[in-house]
Amino acid sequence: MKRIVTSLILLIFGASLVHAQPNPLEHLYQLKDAKTRSISPENFTGEKGKGGMATLEEGNASRAARELGQGWKVNPYVELAPGETFTMAEVKDSGVINHIWMTPVGDYRLMILRFYWDGETEASVEVPVGDFFAAGWGLGKEPRITSLAVCVNPRSGFNSYWQMPFRKGFKITMENLSEKKASLYYQIDYSLENVSKKTPYFHAQFRRVNPLPFKEDYTIVDGIKGRGNYVGTYLAHGANSPGWWGEGEIKFFMDGDGKFPTICGTGEEDYFNGSYGYNDRKVDGKDVYEDFSSPYTGFYHVAHEGEQRRFGQYRWHITDPVRFESDLRITIQSLGWQKGGRYLPLEDDLASVAYWYQLEPHNPFPALPAKDKLVITD
Numbered sequence: 001m002k003r004i005v006t007s008l009i010l011l012i013f014g015a016s017l018v019h020a021q022p023n024p025l026e027h028l029y030q031l032k033d034a035k036t037r038s039i040s041p042e043n044f045t046g047e048k049g050k051g052g053m054a055t056l057e058e059g060n061a062s063r064a065a066r067e068l069g070q071g072w073k074v075n076p077y078v079e080l081a082p083g084e085t086f087t088m089a090e091v092k093d094s095g096v097i098n099h100i101w102m103t104p105v106g107d108y109r110l111m112i113l114r115f116y117w118d119g120e121t122e123a124s125v126e127v128p129v130g131d132f133f134a135a136g137w138g139l140g141k142e143p144r145i146t147s148l149a150v151c152v153n154p155r156s157g158f159n160s161y162w163q164m165p166f167r168k169g170f171k172i173t174m175e176n177l178s179e180k181k182a183s184l185y186y187q188i189d190y191s192l193e194n195v196s197k198k199t200p201y202f203h204a205q206f207r208r209v210n211p212l213p214f215k216e217d218y219t220i221v222d223g224i225k226g227r228g229n230y231v232g233t234y235l236a237h238g239a240n241s242p243g244w245w246g247e248g249e250i251k252f253f254m255d256g257d258g259k260f261p262t263i264c265g266t267g268e269e270d271y272f273n274g275s276y277g278y279n280d281r282k283v284d285g286k287d288v289y290e291d292f293s294s295p296y297t298g299f300y301h302v303a304h305e306g307e308q309r310r311f312g313q314y315r316w317h318i319t320d321p322v323r324f325e326s327d328l329r330i331t332i333q334s335l336g337w338q339k340g341g342r343y344l345p346l347e348d349d350l351a352s353v354a355y356w357y358q359l360e361p362h363n364p365f366p367a368l369p370a371k372d373k374l375v376i377t378d
Helices: 001-019
Strands: 035-039 078-079 085-091 095-105 111-117 123-128 150-153 157-160 164-166 170-176 182-192 201-209 220-226 228-241 250-254 281-283 286-288 297-302 309-316 322-324 325-331 335-338 340-346 349-358
Touching: 035 085, 085 182, 111 201, 150 297, 164 201, 170 182, 201 220, 220 228, 228 325, 250 322, 322 325, 325 349
Parallel strands: 123 201
Antiparallel strands: 035 182, 078 182, 085 170, 095 157, 095 164, 095 182, 111 123, 111 170, 150 157, 201 349, 220 325, 228 309, 228 322, 228 349, 250 325, 281 286, 297 309, 335 340
């Protein structure tokens, strides 16, 4: 009898836990006081009833649409002249960006994406376009990523599902630092709705060092001041020397930490939720790895004929955000092995994007590297 009662209690308790779990699809049928809007080259303002109005005289695809006319994919993309900064979207209202899709054509490292919230003059997002979408190794080198926050679909369908609230408006720009013309297909989907004053804003910052000085830690982000949640890391790792490259520990210094951090990982591939060198092995004398893409973590190897071996890794802290109250700094070591079972500090090519939410104001970002320090060379 006691066993039956215990079983019933466990059954009822388990059922209550299942019932308590939120259904991620519930919002699809729940009505909400919000209005859906979308900005693209076919509707630069996102205004209601203003899409697809480009004429043959003003559309970039007017030649292809010359026999069909207005309303038939007349202006699906924009062109950016060398040195031009183009305003992709500017909205003065309250709401949330829910999804961004784009296909850029150009040098990804020289196409700089910037986001400004509520009229601010210092960008809260400043990242080369490929790296923002965890695809930092250039046009034609895009991975396949299937995650909750970012998807990269064949061939260069870049998608962001990071939720980005704004209270007074937003502006998104793309700067073409290249000496060649670039083009951009894009769509920004957002909702107009009330946003609480206590809601933090989305931020993303890029850094790169090549080569990393001997025995120096690489800084993923520093100078974050305020309260917020750290939600993701993308790391483009170029191994400049032979051998395994992923032993370095990641460290989170938060809320007044001094010499030692509160969070210290056990290794680079461990932080990105892999193990044993991503199944690194030799096949016909070449390094082979096992790529993976999951909702929260992923790794890929980029084919390259030069001496440098190239990798991309992402980790989204969606279920485990790193919460900080006053400040945050994150570093990672570049570390391999040498003879005798000893660690070997490496001088690798490291480029990263840090993603976080915080209450404004934010500290100004450090200047992006110079053009010759941004580009990827063979």
